Amino acid sequence: MPDSRLKKPEHRWDNLLVWLRDHGMKSDLLVERRKTPGAGHGLFALKSCPPSTPLFTIPATALMNIKTLKTTYFTRGSPESLTAIQLMSLHLSLYRPQGEEDSPDPLFGPYISTLPRDFDSHPLTWLVKRIQNMAPRGDVNLLQCLPPCVHDALQKLHTRFQEDWAAVTQFMHANPIATPARLVNRISPDDSDSLMDFVWAWLTGNQHTAPVNTRCIYHRLKASKSDPDNVTMCPILDFANHTSELPHMTPVPSHADIWNVAPVSKYGDSFSFLSPGGIFVQEGEQLYLTYGAHSNRTLFVEYGFVNHVTDDSILQGGCQGVQGNIDLQDMVEPLIRPEDPLGSLVKSALMEEGYWGDWTLHSSPKPAHPSYRLMTALRLHHLVAACGSARDDVLQPWRDVIAGQRDTISDVNENDWRQTLVTVCDAVIERAEPHIGAKSEWSNVSAEEEAWLPWMRGNIAMLWKEERLVAIAVKASVLHGEEF
C-alpha cells in the first residue's frame, strides 16, 4: 500500500507508482509526469529509446472500467444496469477528493488522487453552472462568446451529460445499498454540490474516444468489438496530451484484440503502450497520444482546448495536422426557413434522405470545399425555391443527383447554390472579425487555475479565427470555379 505519510500533492505521483507496483506493474516504466506550458501535465520520456519501445504496462486490476467496478455496484448475475461511462462517473463522483485531501476510495484512491482537482475551465462546467444560477468564475460569460456551432455542440454534450446524470441518480435511488452509507448523500438529484461533483467525475471519466469525452481510452473488454463499454481509465497514460501532427504513442493490441474475443480473465487484459513508431525519442521529450482526427469544435467541447490555427495552415495548407472545419447549421437553416410551408417540405425531404444538418466547410484536402451534405441541402433549397413546389416530380432530379444518376440538377441550380455559398461565407467572415481582434495570450499562459481565463479567451478567439479563415478559403475556391 502507498505510504500514508506521503500526503502532499507532489507525492501523489510516487504513491500512484507504489500502488501500481502493488498491483503487479513491473519496473519497466520509461515515462514520467511533468508540467507543460499551456496543457497541464504531460508525459515525458525518462530516457531515449528506439521506435516502438515498450514504455509501460498497466495491470488489468489497476484499470478503472466496467470489469473492475462491476462487482462493487451490480448484484451478481443481474444485468449491468449502467453503461461503463455512467458507472465510472458514479464511482469517481462518490470518491472525488475533497479540497487537498486524497481520495478515500479503497479501490482506486491513489489513482483518483492524481487526477485534476477541478474542471473550472471546461465549457460544460460553465454551462451547468449557468443553468444552476451559480456565478461563473471570472468577469466574462464565456458562453456568450462562443461561435454558434460550438455552442450547439456544447448543448449536445450537455444532453448526453444529463442522460447519464439521470441514469445514475435513478440507479442510486433503486440501489441505495450499492455504496457505503456515508457516501449515499453524495449523489442526490436535487443537490447542486452532488451535481457539480458529477460534472467533475463525468469530465474526468470521459476522453479519447467517442462517445466519451476526457480521460478514457478504447480497451477491449466485451465480446463485441464495437460494444460502447470497451473503454477504460488508465493510470499514467491519461497524462498524455494530444497531438494531431507529431508521431505518438500507440497501445499494444491485447490478447482480446488479436483474437477478436472477450478477454478471458475476470478483469480483462493488462494495457501496454509503445513509444512512437518511426522515430527515436530523446530523453525528456514529451510523449503524445492522438485523441482522434477531431475538429477544433470537438476538441473544445469535449476536451476544453483547441489546436493552434494560422493563416498559413488554413489558407495555404502549410500544416498537415490542421484541418479547418466549421459547421454552418445556424446560417443555412434560416435560409431554408423550415417554419414556412415550402421550407418545411425541404426539411422533410432532407431528413428523409438523411441530409438534414451536419453542413460543414473544410479547408483540406485542397481545394477548400463545402461538404457534400451542404451542397445537397443547398441544391434542394434552390430547386424548390425556383419551382415554388416540392412535388415528387420536382424533386426527382435532386434525388437522381444523390443516387449518382446525374452530376447536377442544372447549370442554373449550380450557379444559384454557389452564389448562396459565397454570401454565407461573407456573413461568416463578417461575424467572426470582431471576435478575433482581442489579443491572444495563446502561447505563454498555463491552463491552470488563475491563468485559465485569458488562456481560454485565446482558445475562443482561435475558434473564431478558424471560422473566418475557412470561410475565406471556401469562398476563394467557389470564385475560382473549383468543382467539388
Ligand SMILES: C[S@@+](CC[C@H](N)C(=O)[O-])C[C@H]1O[C@@H](n2cnc3c(N)ncnc32)[C@H](O)[C@@H]1O
Ligand atoms: C487526458 S488529459 C491529459 C493530461 C492533462 N494535461 C492533465 O494535466 O491532467 C486531457 C486534457 O489535457 C489537456 N490537453 C491535452 N492535450 C492538449 C493540447 N494539445 N493542448 C492543450 N491542452 C491539452 C486538456 O485539458 C485535456 O482535456
